Amino acid sequence: MIGFAIVCCGPGPRSRKRSVTAIRALKILRSNSASAAVSFVASAPAEDSGSALDFLVRNAPDIDSAETLFGAHSNPSAVSYTTLMQSYIRSGDVNGAEEVWKRMLAGSVQPDIVTYNVMMSAYAKKSDFIAVERKFEELQENGLSPDVVTYNTLMRSVRDVDIGRVWKYFDNMVERGVLPSDITFSTIIDAVGKDGDLSPLPELPSMMRAYNVHPNIFIYTAVMSIYSRAGDTRNVRHWFNSMSEFGIRPNVVAYGILLDCLCKAGASEEAEGYFEQMGKDGIQLNEKILTVMMRIRSDQGDVNGVKELFGLLENPRLFRYNVLIHALGMNGNIPEATELLETMKANGVTPDVVTFNTMMKMRAATGDLEGVKAFYEAISKNGLVADGFSRSILMDALGDAGELEQAMAVELLPSDVVPRTIKLRIASDHGDVTSVKRTFGEAPSSYTADSMFLVRAYARKGDWQMASKVYNSEPVTRSRLTSYLRLLGESGNVSHITRAMESARKSDIGVTEEMVAALIDAYGVDGQLDSARETLTSMEELFGIVPTIISYTALMGVQRTRKGRHDVLELLFSNGLDAVETIFRVMWSAAIEEGDLDDAAAVIELMREHRLLPHVSLYNKLIVAFGNKRDLVNVEAMVAKMKKAGMRPSVVTYNALMDAFGKTLRSPVAGERLLNDMHSSGVAPDAVTFNTLAAIYARCADPDGVNDVVARMEQQNILPDKFTYSNIITANRRAGRADQAQEASEQARAMGILL
Known part of the structure; x- marks a missing residue:
């Protein structure tokens, strides 16, 4: 600019x-x-x-x-x-x-001042400030007086390397009675941004007024860009809002910088407000604005909002497709995301590794290991090369599925530091000492092996003697000690943590909040909840540390009752802290683990009261949980609350509903109604949908109904799997059709489907 x-x-x-x-x-x-x-x-x-x-x-x-x-x-x-x-x-x-x-x-x-300015500008563009200064000295020796263009050129020639000289030229210009222009201040702003010390920026408006220079939109957007690069949302917002003092109307560039900054800061509600203001100001939307707003809505799980913006793009490019696919994945609309992948190919947009990684990630979120593997293979089939993120997703999915041997067999590149760390984490989580050692041996010389993974592997294996030996084999640092204390906290070893913290206090390492959080965790595991709470409330007195969300989350994580969790939340609020999504998720997970579904539902409402948007997966898991308890009243209540929060039910939601109604009412009527609702709402059914409906017919001993579901399934190009054949066999057996059941079983085996 x-x-x-x-x-x-x-x-x-x-x-x-x-x-x-x-x-x-x-x-x-x-x-x-x-x-x-x-x-x-x-x-x-x-x-x-x-x-x-x-x-x-x-x-x-x-x-x-x-x-x-x-x-x-x-x-x-x-x-x-x-x-x-x-x-x-x-x-x-x-x-x-x-x-x-x-x-x-x-x-x-004889050259005049314009001639000198032209040559100085040419050298400035080449960043040859020595030649610029030589011309500057020459023009003065020839009796010419430098003008504002001369000084602007001088400043521009050194703005990338020496802000001190920029200010020196500015002072020299003012001393000679040459008044600065808006270009002068633009150059200063650019120099400040490159220097990194942004402290002069707040003084610039008053400086400009002193020299009767009226700031323009370019000045403001330049300053906003600098603050945005620094991640300073507050100052980006301040400069945007202060334009009105000079009668300047924000343009599309200013809005773009502000919205992008708010997007990175997670301030989605505020971004939506400014986006609405854009419309009122009559600002023409451009591709950048639409993309930023798509990212904001995608992160919030507002898939309909993303679709609305996507529809405004005349010729969507790859990145925009990826954003929409991500939004669909967050909302659990895997079939629609898969369909969009085919649509983009048909429109001549070639998917990249990010596209397939996104598809892998959404499959992993549902525990669909086979889907993760299929999209991982699709990367090479489409002439692409899997990156470290691809391998990380695959290994995480294998680890979550308990496929430790396959996870360890994933081949890594020398540059795969993050995937290698994930492989070490999976192996150490499973107490697989051998795999940790082998992975260390496979690491390139540039990779620094962290022995704490080996310590963790021994600890998870229950061999604390070896864990302690490996830990003490290297010098104790703050990060190593913190990691070790976390492991001790998981095992409830209060005395060992207390001794280690006392040693840290007397050394240069010192006690950190993360260490105190490990002690809180240890008290909780050991059943000493009063001591855990007292540790938090006396942190400042004992360790000189003011507790933050880190400590409160640790205390929340060890609570075993609804009252205990809500007391921690009240304690957090009484000390002037704001709750964040992390602490609510800990509350929610604890309630689900205990089977306290009413409390889990209440936590979701608390999140909304505190302007946090619960992820659609929280609603879906609760619907499944209520369905498993045959509690249709709360199943329907959760769907209603989900819609009230502006979330569209996904295929996962419908599958959970269908399963709940099927198990409770034992009639396919509700399942068929839900399938019709899915079609009318534009939510594509998947294999789970049809298998769930087929299971309802199977429980009703209706093999014809199951066959009809399988036929509709195949019309949607969804292949029957082992669950489908299990329903066919079950329905025929219950209906007394032993021959048909045997035939289905043999057909499944012939297709390589093991039942």
Whole structure:
């Protein structure tokens, strides 16, 4: 933005009113040749020829034409030479411009301030500040006075490397009585941004007022960009809102910077407010704005909102498809995401590794290991190369499924530091000491093995003697001690943690909040809940540490009753802290683990009261849990609350509903109604949907109903799996059709489906 302003307002020959001769000559130049244009100008009145030739040189298509036109001058002036220099500079030939300078001096024509400014600007663009300063000294030696363009060029030449010189030139300019312009302050802003010390920025508006410079939209967007890069949302917002003081209306660039910053800060509600204000201000949406808002809505699980914005894009590019696929995945709409993948291919948009990684991640979220594997294989089938993130998702999915051997067999590249860490984490979580050691051995020399993974593996294996031996084999650091205390906390070893913290307090390591959190965890595991709470409330007194959300989350995690959890939340609020999503998720998980579904539902409502948007998965898991308890009243209540929160039921939601109604009512009527609702709502059923409906028919001993479901399943290009055949067999057996059941069993085995 700043660079654009400098180019537009940069040094150049004095503007002259274009004569009729010049305009006609330009048409000849463009349609014929430089020689023809020269002939035409030669026939024009003498008073027009000089300015017309300068105008033609400025618009010449190449250097040869420019030289031909310049050569037609009978007595070239400083303006004429300067114009020719600019032609060389535009073509990237600064040395050629210097040769014109020498010709100018040889012709006894003295350069003026504009000539100097042109050459200084050329050197500034090449970041040759030594040449810029040399010209600056030369113009003063020749009795010329530098103007604001001269100083702006000087400042621009060093803004990337030396902000001290920028301020020195500014002070020198002011001392000489040369008033700064908006370009001066744009250059200063750019220099401050590159320097990294942003403390001068708040003073700039008052400085500009002092020199009677009216800030423009470019000034404000430049400052906002700097604060945005620094992640300073507060100042981005402040500068955006303060534009009105100077009567400046925000443009699409300003809105784009603000919305992008709010997106990164997770301030989705505020971003939506500004997005709405854009419409009121009549600001035309562009692709960047739409993309940022898609990301915001995607992160909030607002898939319909993402779709709405996606529909405004004329020719969506790959990144936009990826954002929508991500939103669909977050909302559990895996079939629709898969369909979108095919749509983008049909529209000539080739998926990249990010696309397939997103598909893998959403499959992993539902525990669909086979789906994760299929999309991992699809990466190479589409001529792409899996990246570290691909391997990380695959290994995590294998680890979650208990497929430790397969997870350890995933081949890594030397650069795969993150996937290697994940492999070590999975192995250490399972107490697989051998795999941890083997992975260390496979690591490239550039990778620093963290022995704490080996300590963790021994600890999870229950071999604390070896865990302690490996831990003590290396110097104790703060991070190693913290990791070790976490392991001790998981085992409830209060005495060992207490001794270790006492040693840390007496050493240079010191006690951190993470260490105290490990002690709280240990008290909880050991059943000493009063001691856990007392540790938190006396942290500041005992350790000089003010408790933050870290300690409260630890205390929340060890509570075993609804009252205990809500007491921790009240304690957090009474100490002036704001609850974050993490602590609510801990509350929710604990309630689910205990089977206290009413409390889990209450936690979701608490999240909404505190302006936190619960993920759709929380609602879906509760619907499943209530369904398993045959509690249809709460099943329907959760769906209603989900819709009230602005979330659209996903295929996972419908599957959970269908399963709940099927198990409770033992009638396929509700399941068929839900399937119709899915079609009318645009939610595509998946294999789980049809298998759930088929299971209802199977429980009702209705093999014809099951066969009908399988037929509809195949119409949707969804292949029957082992669950489908299990339903076919069960339905036939219950209906007394032993032959048909046997036939289905043999067919399944023939297809390689093991039942």
